[in-house]
Amino acid sequence: MRKQRILVPAVVVLSALTLLLAGCGTKAQKESRLNVATGSTLIASIVEEIGKDRVAVTNIVPPGVCPGHFDLKPGDVQKLSTAQLLLYHDWEGKLFSENLLKSVHNDKLVAVPIAVQGNWMAPPVQKQAIEAISAALCQHDPSNQAFYQENARKALAEVEAKEKELRAKLQAANVSQVKILCAEMQQGFLKWAGFQIVGTYGRPEDLTPQKLQELLRKGREEGVKLVVDNLQSGPDAGKGLAEELKVPHVVLSNFPGAWPGTDTWAAAVTKNVDLLLEALKKS
The missing domain is CATH 3.40.50.1980 (Nitrogenase molybdenum iron protein domain)
Structure with missing residues (x-):
């Protein structure tokens, strides 16, 4: 008795070849x-x-x-x-x-x-x-x-679309009328955001008693509403100032990935703006 030849449909052969080539392509691409x-x-x-x-x-x-x-x-x-x-x-x-x-x-x-x-x-x-x-x-x-x-x-x-979106949120919160004290490393971002920066400070080790007194005086005279720290240079640098002035203390990040879910610039900058607006509601 002659054995029957098993015919494999062409579509199956082509599919197998496609998967094989795709696998090779992926490896080569990597x-x-x-x-x-x-x-x-x-x-x-x-x-x-x-x-x-x-x-x-x-x-x-x-x-x-x-x-x-x-x-x-x-x-x-x-x-x-x-x-x-x-x-x-x-x-x-x-x-x-x-x-x-x-x-x-x-x-x-x-x-x-x-x-x-x-x-x-x-x-x-x-x-x-x-x-x-x-x-x-x-x-x-x-x-x-x-x-x-x-x-x-x-x-x-x-980036342009994100800037437009964030500008609208910041303007709606009227941040141009908000006076703040902030870490030097956040000055550029907060200036872009539109806040009024009354004074800045460096790392915790650079905050002398004289500098602290000067910042407190400015904060009280100007009616500061927020104290904003930079995570990477010292998240608690301005915490004491905020407590003395009885205003919210905010910590922002200058790098994507520092907070969960902020691996991209867009996510990180959105997080920073949201933290600022949430703090303003408490001021």
């Missing part, structure tokens, strides 16, 4: 991604938004600490051993020194400082950062230039 190390989540979030699946991002400095006071550990340095591109803030130069980069023994690593000044939480500064990081990615990976540029264009449009 292997061809640009490996980018970043000096902060501010940079990392932009690289991820512009590069999407064509980049693999490894951030070095955690979002809850100040990059200027962060000490690299061996594990952090190891992250640079497989990176092709390191993007860091120009003021992080001491952290990512030439000697440190040489010690990694990675000849493929290219380090690029991002020289964008100001508070990146403020939308105008965020747009400058997107343009600078997009340019760095395009220069290092020209084969994906059109892809990066298109995503940067979309990111800029999203």
